[in-house]
Amino acid sequence: MKLPLPSAVTSILSRYEAAGFEAYAVGGCVRDLLRGLDPDDFDLTTNARPADTLSLFSDCRVLETGLKHGTVTLFFEGKSYEITTFRAETDYTDGRHPDAVSFGVSLNEDLLRRDFTINAMAYAPQCGLIDLFDGREDLEKGVLRCVGEPSRRFSEDALRILRAVRFASRLSFSIEEDTAAAMLALAPRLSLISAERINAELTKALVGDGIEAVLLTYPSLFTQVIPELQSCLHYDQNNPHHRFDLFTHLAKTVAALPQDPILRMAGLLHDIGKPPTQHLDSEGISHFYGHAAVSAEMARDILTRLRFRNIDISRITTLIRYHDGVIEATETAVKRRLHRLGQEIFFDLLALQHADHVAQLGEPSFRAAHNEELFRIANTIMSNSECVSRTSLAINGHDVSATGRRGKEIGEALAVLLDAVLDGRIENEREALLRYLETLPYSQHSS
Secondary structure, eight states, X not given: OOOOOOHHXXXXXXXXXXXXXOEEEETHHHHHHHTTOOOSOOEEEESSOHHHHHHHTXXXXXXXXXXXXXXXXXXXXXXXXXXXXXXXXXXXXXXXSOSOEEOSOOHHHHHHTSSBGGGSOEEETTTEEEOTTOHHHHHHHTEEOBXXXXXXXXXXXXXXXXXXXXXXXXXXXXXXXXXXXXXXXXXXXXXXXXHHHHHHHHHHHHTSTTXXXXXXXXXXXXXXXXXXXXXXXXXXXOOTTOOSOHHHHHHHHHHHSOSOHHHHHHHHHTTTTTGGGOEEOTTSOEEOTTHHHHHHHHHHHHHHHTTOOHHHHHHHHHHHHHTTOOOOSSHHHHHHHHHHHOHHHHHHHHHHHHHHHHHHHXXXXXXXXXXXXXXXXXXXXHHTTOOOSGGGSSSOXXXXXXXXXXXXXXXXXXXXXXXXXXXXXXXXOHHHHHHHHHTSOSOOOOO
């Protein structure tokens, strides 16, 4: 069969072939081409050593990015290509990296070391598709299956367990029975993986179309990397507004959100503080007073441990902290919340609240209409460029300082003016604001 390789990739492969070497596109790019997609990048494999590549492409920039593993990065016709010499690998003592690699092996031996059958295919125009492990069939069936013995593959590199989760989620694939069993049995080996690597695979998995099924089928893999989720498994929320147990509710919330990794992480953790805040009323119904604040603090600890960026931790914990609050469907209330949170987080909050409501009973709840009205009001405010912050006031600090105010009095005066505008007591017009400013004493504090 023929696959539509870009001309640059064909040129690279042809240069190797003309020099007497084998060379192939390999791995994810072949998988994506078979799915009818345009790969983001192309990895190539060859029996040529790095020194041979440097010689063959002396007219190009070549970086020796991983000589220990036979890898160089070639810059060719405006793009970069990672090129790796055929290799075999020895034991993985650290559960992540091979102790040593050996070259001078065949393509077949090189493909044998790869993780999943759908990633172990190679292609070159002169010989077509090389598929030793029925990867194409697995791709057509929507099945993720290890190359060779699953326990060996996951023992070699525990990160492959999370890669399996990511592929199952992103491709909406099922995981072959033996592969799944090995994943679950070897899940404790994820403790060998760095927080940064776990973060990368977890966030990629969360944005997949199949994340709900993956979360609900393999919850123990997620509790392995986020132990705080353990208390959510099979946790009966014991409330008429909740049809599902807590972990199922979290999974459904994630799936109902836009495919933004930060939003979906907020969805996964938004109710994680419910178990420690449970209270029973006189009728035996559970309530979770203050769970949003507790969830936000627990999320902060989790995200810090997983090495999330501070800006992302702030965004996620803010969404969690406010997700349970009811915003009155009035222009003033929406303006005040826009002022407090900013436009981006405000609309993210509405998305999280909508997903949370959908995931309570499995369908839009009685709050759906209210949520839609908040969207409408906020969109009107933003499309009309109405004032929701000090920077959008029709006067600024220089205007206030011209009245003789100094230091913190300038900020205090601007805060009072903004309050008046948000409440609708004055228009956001320069002359109106200046007249109102004249009525203010020189020591005001914002409400």
